[in-house]
Amino acid sequence: xxxxxxxxxxxxxxxxxxxxxxxxxxxxxxxxxxxxxxxxxxxxxxxxxxxxxxxxxxxxxxxxxxxxxxxxxxxxxxxxxxxxx
Numbered sequence: 903x904x905x906x907x908x909x910x911x912x913x914x915x916x917x918x919x920x921x922x923x924x925x926x927x928x929x930x931x932x933x934x935x936x937x938x939x940x941x942x943x944x945x946x947x948x949x950x951x952x953x954x955x956x957x958x959x960x961x962x963x964x965x966x967x968x969x970x971x972x973x974x975x976x977x978x979x980x981x982x983x984x985x986x987x
Contacts, residue, residue, distance in 0.1 A: 952982065 906914040906922045914922075927935070940946075944954040961967055961977035972980075 956981070 903914070904910075906918055908918050908921065909915075922978065941958070942950045942954055944957045956978065959972040959978055959980070959981065964972070964974070964977045966972040967974055967977055
């Protein structure tokens, strides 16, 4: 239990469980995570907002756009509907 319950509150959260199984993030992974976050944070305010993602999301090569089944805006809306915003 001590290995899993990092905050010592007597319960094991999902995040604590995953961290115990996967281990801590090493410096190399942290570097890649930061690079990805920095790309998403278009205006460099420390937050990733829907507007930031809209500026960099390119659906023009999506198969449904190429086939004429959907517009890039529809693909973007589908993509964004996956996230709890």
